Amino acid sequence: MSTAAPDLRYVYAVTRPFDGVPPEGVRGISGQPPKLVRHGDLVAVVDPVPAADFEEGPLKARLEDLDWLAATARAHDAVIAALATVTCPVPLRLATVCRDDSGVRRLLEEGGERFERALTRLDGRLEWGVKVYAEQPAPAAGAAPERAPAGGQARGSGRDYLRRRMEARRSREADWGRADALSRRLHAELSAQAEAAALHRPQDAKLSGVPGVNVLNAAYLVDRARGQEFADLVQGYAEEGVQVRLTGPWVPYSFAGIGDEEQPVGGGAEPAAGGAQSSAGGAEPEPGPSAEPTAGGAVPAAGAGDRGGDGAGPEAVRG
Amino acid sequence: MTMPAPRPSASMAYQPDGGGANLADILERVLDKGVVIAGDIKINLLDIELLTIKLRLVVASVERAKEMGIDWWESDPSLSSRARQGELARENAELQRRIAELEERAELEERNA
Numbered sequence: 001m002s003t004a005a006p007d008l009r010y011v012y013a014v015t016r017p018f019d020g021v022p023p024e025g026v027r028g029i030s031g032q033p034p035k036l037v038r039h040g041d042l043v044a045v046v047d048p049v050p051a052a053d054f055e056e057g058p059l060k061a062r063l064e065d066l067d068w069l070a071a072t073a074r075a076h077d078a079v080i081a082a083l084a085t086v087t088c089p090v091p092l093r094l095a096t097v098c099r100d101d102s103g104v105r106r107l108l109e110e111g112g113e114r115f116e117r118a119l120t121r122l123d124g125r126l127e128w129g130v131k132v133y134a135e136q137p138a139p140a141a142g143a144a145p146e147r148a149p150a151g152g153q154a155r156g157s158g159r160d161y162l163r164r165r166m167e168a169r170r171s172r173e174a175d176w177g178r179a180d181a182l183s184r185r186l187h188a189e190l191s192a193q194a195e196a197a198a199l200h201r202p203q204d205a206k207l208s209g210v211p212g213v214n215v216l217n218a219a220y221l222v223d224r225a226r227g228q229e230f231a232d233l234v235q236g237y238a239e240e241g242v243q244v245r246l247t248g249p250w251v252p253y254s255f256a257g258i259g260d261e262e263q264p265v266g267g268g269a270e271p272a273a274g275g276a277q278s279s280a281g282g283a284e285p286e287p288g289p290s291a292e293p294t295a296g297g298a299v300p301a302a303g304a305g306d307r308g309g310d311g312a313g314p315e316a317v318r319g
Numbered sequence: 320m321t322m323p324a325p326r327p328s329a330s331m332a333y334q335p336d337g338g339g340a341n342l343a344d345i346l347e348r349v350l351d352k353g354v355v356i357a358g359d360i361k362i363n364l365l366d367i368e369l370l371t372i373k374l375r376l377v378v379a380s381v382e383r384a385k386e387m388g389i390d391w392w393e394s395d396p397s398l399s400s401r402a403r404q405g406e407l408a409r410e411n412a413e414l415q416r417r418i419a420e421l422e423e424r425a426e427l428e429e430r431n432a
Contacts, residue, residue, distance in 0.1 A: 011358060056360050063364070070342055073349045093353040097360035111356045118354060129344060158417040158424070165414075200347050208343040217347075247340040253348035257355060 005051035009037075009098040011107065012045045012079045013089035013251075014115045026082040029075045037101050039108040042115055045083060046104055054097050063095065077251075084126075084251045090118040091253050118256055125195060126227060126249035128220050130234055131203070132186065133212035133243040134172075134179035175241040176215075183216035186237050186244070193230060194220035198254040212243060219254035 010029055017038060028034045028047035037044045053062055062068050076094050083089040098104045108115070191197040198221075202214040222230045227249055234246045350364060 008360065009358075014354070054360060056362060059360060059362055063362070069346070073342075073345050076349050077345050091349070091353040093355050093364065094349040095360075095362055095364065096356060097358045097362075099359040103359045107356060107358060111354070114354065114356070129340070158421040161417050162414075162421075200351075203341075203343045203347070208341045210341065247344055250340075250348065253352040256353050 005055070006100070007048035008051050008054045009100060009104050010047045010049040010054060011092055011096045011098060011104060012047065012076060013083055013091050014108065014111070014119075015043050015045065015083065015087045015089045016041065016119060017043050018087035022079075023082045023085055026079055027075075028079050029072055034079055037104045037108075039105040040112070042108045042112065044104045044108055045079065045089065046098075046101075047079070049097070054095070059095060059097070080251050088119060088123045089251060090115055090122060091251055091256050122221075122252045122255060124224050125221050125252055125255075126224055127252040127254055128194075128222055128227070128230055128234070128249060129247035130186065130190060130216070130218050130220065131210075131214055131245045131247075132179055132183045132216035133210065133245070134175045134215050135212045135241050135243055176213075178239050179213075179215045179242045182237060182239055182242050182244070186234070187216060187218055190218070190220050190230070190233065193226075193233060194222050196221040196255055200254070210245070219250075221252055221255045222249075224249075 007030075012028070012034060022034050022036070022045065024033075026033055030047045030049050032047065034045050034047045037046050052058055062072075073094060080089050080091045096107075098107055187197070198219045200217040200219060202217050203210070204214075205211060208214070220230070231246060231248075234244060237244050
């Protein structure tokens with residue numbers, strides 16, 4: 001690979017033409033302010049990035065490096081978040097890279113219709129993330145203490161051991177049950193209030209750094225003006241042994257791709273809200289805390305999607 | 320609960336320190352979501368080993384564990400399935416030993432009574 005290779009173009013997002021420039025102070029992956037490439041009625045927000053990092057071979061290797069990936073993901077998000085303060089950006093997936101500006105124009109040309117649809121659907125809306133955690137039982141009730149007395153043949157130690165195991169199990173199951181029930185109620189109500197909802201896979205504590213078991217990991221598309229109202233609604237949900245966390249507002253990442261695959265044009269907003277209400281009305285359990293393996297699915301519209309995950313939820317633990 | 324004040328028109332409020340968003344929150348959005356359109360550099364993110372190992376398997380293991388009714392998160396945070404199986408087997412053996420011990424004792428008490 002030649003070190004003199006010309007820079008490539010990293011594309012963060014697509015927007016409609018907007019007044020002015022990207023917000024001041026925003027630095028992209030390159031450390032420079034992002035640039036705009038206009039084609040017709042669309043604008044791509046791009047950054048010249050070194051081929052040494054972003055050419056196919058090196059990029060693949062770089063993506064394996066969690067530190068590099070994390071830094072790139074944060075920079076990607078920072079640029080898009082900043083754009084959201086001045087316009088409605090349609091976020092592209094991480095590491096969308098073209099050779100040069102004409103490649104970028106080609107991308108805008110080819111994706112024109114999809115971008116237009118996404119821009120219409122997402123304009124004026126933001127995403128809120130809501131996660132529900134079943135708090136981890138205190139370690140004292142768990143495995144640690146009963147191994148120690150194994151040597152000491154104190155009378156009744158076996159019985160105590162079993163009793164402790166049972167109690168730990170019961171307490172955990174109670175927490176699971178509460179977290180599960182709360183997730184279902186919360187998801188039904190939030191779906192009814194949002195224009196669309198999506199389920200993400202539950203997060204693992206190793207990556208998220210959050211203690212407890214992630215039962216629900218959902219995203220909701222909400223009108224900008226109703227953000228506070230929505231956040232207040234989430235705040236009302238709390239219960240012993242269960243933690244509810246709100247993140248956002250996010251650029252509507254989780255809803256940018258909808259309509260490309262599973263939904264017909266314009267299938268985003270209205271039918272979704274209707275679907276959410278109808279499913280919220282029924283007592284039927286539906287959030288499926290362990291979300292779909294892949295897409296996570298557009299929940300209210302694709303009701304079938306989350307049902308699949310349902311059986312794998314806390315139910316299975318109780319059984 | 321973390322509750323960032325929504326600032327729809329200011330810069331987004333989900334900084335890692337303030338908004339409660341963690342790396343997983345960001346990665347699941349920028350890697351899994353967003354419009355997928357091919358640039359000139361072809362990379363299939365699904366092929367990336369890291370995603371498989373660090374994200375997909377790790378997350379899937381939570382689901383798989385739940386399906387199996389395994390409570391590994393209670394004891395050993397190790398995510399290796401082998402370690403989990405070892406742990407379970409050990410626990411199982413320990414339980415059986417305890418039960419045998421109890422039964423023996425109960426029998427003894429009965430005989431002494």
